[in-house]
Amino acid sequence: MPVRGARRRGAGRRSAAALGSALALLAALSHPADAAAHDMLTIGITQFPATLNPDIDAMAAKSYVLGMAVRPFTVYDAGWRLDCLLCTRLPTIANGLAMPIALKDGKKGIDLTYTIRPDAKWGDGVPVTTDDVVFTYRVGRNPQSAVTAADLYRHITKIDVKDKHTFTLHLDKLTFDYAAIDDFVLLPAHLERAAFADPAQYRIRSRYNTDPTNPGLYDGPYRISQVATGSYIVLTRNPYWAGPPPHFRRITVRAIENTAALEANLLSSTIDMVAGELGPPLDEALAFERQHGSQFDMIYKPGLIFEHVDLNLARPALADRRVREALLLGSDRAAISQSLFAGRQPVADSFMSPLDSGYTKDIPHYRYDPVKAKALLEAAGWHAAGGGIRRNAAGQPLSFVLKTTAGDHTRELVEQVLQSEWRQIGVDIRIKNEPARVLFGDSLPHRDFDMAMYAWISAPDSVPRSIFDSTEIPDAANGYSGQNDTGFKSAEMDRLIEATETELDPAKRKALWAAMQRLYAIQLPSLPLYFRSNVFILPKWLKGVAPTGNQYPTTLWITDWQPQ
Amino acid sequence: MIRFAAIRLIEIAVVLVLLSFAIYVLIGLMPGDPIDLMRSADPHMTAADIAHLKAVYGLDRPLLARYLAWATGALAGNLGYSRLFAEPVLTALLPRLGNSLVLMGSSFVLALLIALVLGSLAARRPGSRLDEAINLLCFAGVSLPTFWLALVLILVFAAGLGWLPASGVATAGIGGLGDRLRHLVLPVATLTAASVGGYTRYVRAAMLEALAQDHIRTARAKGASEVRIIVHHALRGALVPVTTILALSFGSLVSGALVTETMFAYPGMGKLIFDAVMGNDYNLALAGLLLAAVVTMAANLAADLAYGWLDPRVTYR
Numbered sequence: 001m002p003v004r005g006a007r008r009r010g011a012g013r014r015s016a017a018a019l020g021s022a023l024a025l026l027a028a029l030s031h032p033a034d035a036a037a038h039d040m041l042t043i044g045i046t047q048f049p050a051t052l053n054p055d056i057d058a059m060a061a062k063s064y065v066l067g068m069a070v071r072p073f074t075v076y077d078a079g080w081r082l083d084c085l086l087c088t089r090l091p092t093i094a095n096g097l098a099m100p101i102a103l104k105d106g107k108k109g110i111d112l113t114y115t116i117r118p119d120a121k122w123g124d125g126v127p128v129t130t131d132d133v134v135f136t137y138r139v140g141r142n143p144q145s146a147v148t149a150a151d152l153y154r155h156i157t158k159i160d161v162k163d164k165h166t167f168t169l170h171l172d173k174l175t176f177d178y179a180a181i182d183d184f185v186l187l188p189a190h191l192e193r194a195a196f197a198d199p200a201q202y203r204i205r206s207r208y209n210t211d212p213t214n215p216g217l218y219d220g221p222y223r224i225s226q227v228a229t230g231s232y233i234v235l236t237r238n239p240y241w242a243g244p245p246p247h248f249r250r251i252t253v254r255a256i257e258n259t260a261a262l263e264a265n266l267l268s269s270t271i272d273m274v275a276g277e278l279g280p281p282l283d284e285a286l287a288f289e290r291q292h293g294s295q296f297d298m299i300y301k302p303g304l305i306f307e308h309v310d311l312n313l314a315r316p317a318l319a320d321r322r323v324r325e326a327l328l329l330g331s332d333r334a335a336i337s338q339s340l341f342a343g344r345q346p347v348a349d350s351f352m353s354p355l356d357s358g359y360t361k362d363i364p365h366y367r368y369d370p371v372k373a374k375a376l377l378e379a380a381g382w383h384a385a386g387g388g389i390r391r392n393a394a395g396q397p398l399s400f401v402l403k404t405t406a407g408d409h410t411r412e413l414v415e416q417v418l419q420s421e422w423r424q425i426g427v428d429i430r431i432k433n434e435p436a437r438v439l440f441g442d443s444l445p446h447r448d449f450d451m452a453m454y455a456w457i458s459a460p461d462s463v464p465r466s467i468f469d470s471t472e473i474p475d476a477a478n479g480y481s482g483q484n485d486t487g488f489k490s491a492e493m494d495r496l497i498e499a500t501e502t503e504l505d506p507a508k509r510k511a512l513w514a515a516m517q518r519l520y521a522i523q524l525p526s527l528p529l530y531f532r533s534n535v536f537i538l539p540k541w542l543k544g545v546a547p548t549g550n551q552y553p554t555t556l557w558i559t560d561w562q563p564q
Numbered sequence: 565m566i567r568f569a570a571i572r573l574i575e576i577a578v579v580l581v582l583l584s585f586a587i588y589v590l591i592g593l594m595p596g597d598p599i600d601l602m603r604s605a606d607p608h609m610t611a612a613d614i615a616h617l618k619a620v621y622g623l624d625r626p627l628l629a630r631y632l633a634w635a636t637g638a639l640a641g642n643l644g645y646s647r648l649f650a651e652p653v654l655t656a657l658l659p660r661l662g663n664s665l666v667l668m669g670s671s672f673v674l675a676l677l678i679a680l681v682l683g684s685l686a687a688r689r690p691g692s693r694l695d696e697a698i699n700l701l702c703f704a705g706v707s708l709p710t711f712w713l714a715l716v717l718i719l720v721f722a723a724g725l726g727w728l729p730a731s732g733v734a735t736a737g738i739g740g741l742g743d744r745l746r747h748l749v750l751p752v753a754t755l756t757a758a759s760v761g762g763y764t765r766y767v768r769a770a771m772l773e774a775l776a777q778d779h780i781r782t783a784r785a786k787g788a789s790e791v792r793i794i795v796h797h798a799l800r801g802a803l804v805p806v807t808t809i810l811a812l813s814f815g816s817l818v819s820g821a822l823v824t825e826t827m828f829a830y831p832g833m834g835k836l837i838f839d840a841v842m843g844n845d846y847n848l849a850l851a852g853l854l855l856a857a858v859v860t861m862a863a864n865l866a867a868d869l870a871y872g873w874l875d876p877r878v879t880y881r
Contacts, residue, residue, distance in 0.1 A: 042736075050647075050648050050649060050650055051650035053650075057602075058602075058606060143616050144616075144620060146617060146620050146621075148602070148606060149606075149608070150608070150609070150610075150613050151606075151608030151609075151610075151613075152608075200620060203620075203650070204645055204650070208650075209650040209651055210651075226736065228733070228734075228736070228831070229649060229651070229656065229659070229831070230649075230660070230831035230835070230836070231732055231733060231829065231831045232732065232736050234736045252736040254731070254732065254736070254829065255829060256731050256829040257826055257829065257835075258711075258826050258827055258829075260711075260715055260827075261714075261715065261718060261730070261731060261826070261827045261828070261829065264715060264718040264719055264722065264723050264730055265718075265722070265730040265731050265829075267719070267722075267723035268718065268722035268723040268726060268729070268730040269726070270722065270729055270730040270731055270732075435842065436601075437594075437595075437596040437600075437601060437842060437843070437844070438594075438595045438596050440596065440600070440601055441595060441596020441597065441600030441601045442595035442596045442600065443595075445600065445603065466608070477611075478610075478611045479610075479611030479612075479614045479615055480600075480603070480611075480614070481603060481609050481610055481611045481613070481614055
C-alpha cells in the first residue's frame with residue numbers, strides 16, 4: 001500500500017509539473033514579444049461593422065474603422081470647426097468658392113467649388129480625381145443603390161468638372177452649413193464601376209463587401225488588410241498616404257460586445273484601449289475607474305447625445321403643458337446625474353448642447369421642486385386620490401407607460417428613479433421596455449407610446465427640423481418618416497427652423513437658435529434629461545487621442561496618435 | 565431498418581419545410597424591419613426613400629411571396645444574401661459553423677468523457693462520500709451562470725495570471741494552431757463546466773440501473789473485476805438512455821452557445837443566429853436555425869439506429 005501511495009503522489013507531482021510546464025508555455029505564447037513595442041495598437045469596440053462601404057448603411061462601428069482608412073471631404077474637428085480633410089480649401093462666400101444663386105422657383109441655391117488635394121491617392125497608388133467624384137455622385141443619385149445619405153445627393157442637382165482635381169457642386173438649397181459635405185465620401189471609380197453595372201446589385205457586389213482588403217478602396221492613412229468578420233479588423237499603413245505619417249505599424253480593431261468582457265480584455269492586455277465612441281456605459285466605466293483607474297487614462301467627453309423622455313402629445317393628459325412641466329419639476333435630474341453618473345453627464349435644459357455655438361443659458365430652467373409640481377397637477381385637474389395616484393374629475397388615474405430600450409442598464413436605472421420620483425407627486429408609471437428594433441422600428445414611428453426614453457444624436461449646430469417641425473410627424477400618409485414622434489406642432493417653431501436653416505449671418509442665427517431653445521424649454525414637448533458622455537479608456541503611454549464630442553470619430557485624426 | 569430510416573428521412577423533410585415556413589413568418593411578423601431601423605437613424609429619409617429601400621430589399625412584397633421566393637432559391641442551392649453581414653449567407657455562415665463545431669465539439673467530447681468517468685464512479689457506490697462529492701460538483705456546474713463563470717475565468721486566467729487570451733478565435737496576424745488552441749481553452753472550459761454536471765447525472769442514473777441488472781450480478785459472481793464489469797457489461801446498457809440525451813444535445817454543436825460566444829467574443833453560430841433574428845436578416849436566420857434543426861433530427865435518427873447496436877433487443881418497425 002505505501003508503495004502504491006508513493007506512486008500516486010509521484011504521478012501527482014508529474015501531473016503538476018506537466019501542468020506547470022503547459023501553463024508556462026501558454027504564458028510565453030500569450031505575450032508575443034512585439035506586442036510591447038508600441039508600434040501596434042489593439043482597440044476594443046462593442047460592435048462590428050456590417051459593411052465597409054462608406055456610403056451604405058450608417059453605423060458607428062463602420063465610421064470608427066473607416067476614420068482611419070477613408071477621408072471624407074469635410075468634418076467637424078474636436079474644436080467643432082468645419083475642416084477640409086480631402087479638399088484644399090473650404091468654400092465660403094468670402095473666398096468666392098461658394099456662390100449663392102437664385103433658382104427658378106424663387107428659392108436660393110448655392111454653387112460650391114472644391115479642389116481635391118493633389119497628392120491624394122488610393123491605397124493602390126491610383127490618384128483620387130474628379131472621376132471618383134462623378135462616379136460617387138452617380139451612385140448616390142441612383143435610387144437603386146441604397147445609399148444612406150440620399151438627402152444630400154437629392155439636393156446636388158449637377159456637378160461641373162473643371163479638371164482632374166477641381167469640381168463644382170450645384171445645390172438647390174442654401175443653408176448656413178452649406179460647405180459641410182461630410183456625407184459625400186468618395187468611392188474609387190476604378191474599382192467600384194464594375195460593381196455598379198447593375199445599380200440594384202451594387203450594395204451586394206461592392207468590393208467593400210466582396211474584396212474588403214483591396215488596398216485601392218482606401219485613401220486614408222491606413223488601409224484594411226485583414227477582416228475576420230464578427231471578430232476583428234486589421235489596418236496597416238497606406239504606403240501612398242501623403243499626409244502626416246501615422247505612428248502605428250498595425251492597428252487591430254477588435255469587437256467585443258459584452259462590456260464586462262471588454263473591460264476584462266483591457267485588464268488582460270488583449271486590447272490596449274477602449275474606444276469611447278463604442279465603449280462601456282458610464283456607470284460601468286465609473287466602477288471600472290474606481291478599481292483600475294490608476295492604470296489607465298480615462299477621458300469623459302460629453303457631447304451631442306441628448307437623453308430625454310419623449311412625451312406623446314396625442315395623449316390628453318400629456319397634451320396639457322402644465323402636466324409636462326410638473327413631470328420635469330418632479331424629477332431630480334441633478335441628483336440623478338450626481339448619484340448615477342458622478343456628475344459626468346451634465347443636466348440638459350434643452351435639446352442643444354452647451355458645446356454648440358448656438359447654445360444659450362437664457363431659457364427657463366427647471367430645478368427639482370415637487371411642491372410646485374403637485375400644485376401644477378392640481379391646477380390641471382389631477383387631484384390626490386386613494387393609493388397615492390392622482391385622478392381627474394372623470395376618475396381616470398394619472399398613469400403612463402414609460403418605454404426605453406430593454407437591456408440598457410443605465411436607462412433602466414434612470415427609469416426606476418423617475419418612476420419613484422413621479423410616484424411622489426402622484427403620477428403612476430408603468431415600465432414596459434422593448435428591444436431597440438421594436439422601440440425604434442415600430443413604437444416610436446407609429447407613436448405607440450406614452451413616454452419613451454432614448455437619445456437624439458446630432459451634428460454640431462444641427463437644425464432640429466426632423467424632430468420638431470410639424471411636417472415631420474410620422475403617420476401613414478408619409479410612410480412613417482420624420483422623427484417628430486411627440487407630435488409637437490408649433491407654427492413658431494416651424495418658422496424658427498426655416499429661418500435658422502437659411503440664415504447666413506452668425507449673429508442673427510444665434511438669436512434664432514436662442515429663440516428655438518426658449519420655445520422648447522417653455523413648451524417641453526419632451527423632457528430633457530442629460531447629455532451623455534462617451535468614456536475613453538486609454539493606456540497611459542498613448543497620447544493624441546482627442547474626443548470630438550460630436551459624431552465624428554477620433555480615428556479621423558489617427559495620425560496624431562503617438563506613444564509617449 | 566432501411567424502411568425505418570427512409571420513413572424518418574421523409575418525416576425530417578416535412579418537418580424542415582414546416583419549420584422553415586414557421587421561422588420565416590415569425591421573423592417577418594416581428595415589429596420593426598431593417599428599413600424601419602434605418603429610418604430611425606436618418607432624419608432626412610423621406611417617405612419615397614423608405615418605399616424605395618423597401619423595394620430594393622424586397623420588403624415591400626407580401627410575406628408569403630418572400631417565403632416562396634426564398635424557398636425556390638434554397639431548393640436551387642441559393643440560400644440568399646445576408647443583409648447584416650453584406651455577404652452571401654454561406655460565406656457568412658460557414659466560418660462560424662466551423663468555429664462552433666470546434667468549440668462545441670471539444671467541450672462536448674470533454675464533458676462526455678468526464679461525465680462517463682464521474683458518473684460511473686458515483687454509481688459504483690451510491691451514497692458514498694465520493695458520490696456526494698461528485699453530486700455537489702454536478703450541481704455546482706449546473707447552477708453556475710455561464711456568463712459569471714466565463715467572466716471569472718477571464719479575470720483569473722487572462723487578466724490576473726496573463727496565461728491565456730481573453731477573447732477571440734486567434735490573435736490577429738498570428739493565428740497558428742497553437743494560438744487557436746490557446747484561444748479555445750477558456751470558452752471550452754466554461755462550456756464543459758456548464759454541461760458536465762448534467763451529463764454526469766444522466767450517466768450516474770443510467771449506470772445505477774445497469775448495475776442492478778441480473779447479468780451484472782452474474783458477472784460479479786463469476787469473479788470479473790470491477791473495471792471489466794463497468795466498462796464491458798454495465799456501460800453498454802447504460803449508454804442507451806444517455807445516447808438519447810446526447811442526440812438531443814447534438815443540435816447545439818451547430819446552434820452554438822450564445823452567452824459563451826458573447827463573453828469570449830467568439831464568432832460562432834449562437835451569436836450569428838441571435839444577431840440575424842434580432843436584425844431581421846431572414847436568410848441568415850433561416851439558414852442557421854434550419855441547420856441546427858437538421859443536425860438535431862439527424863442526430864436523433866442516428867441515435868435511434870444506434871439503439872439497435874447498443875441493445876440487441878431493439879427492433880425497427
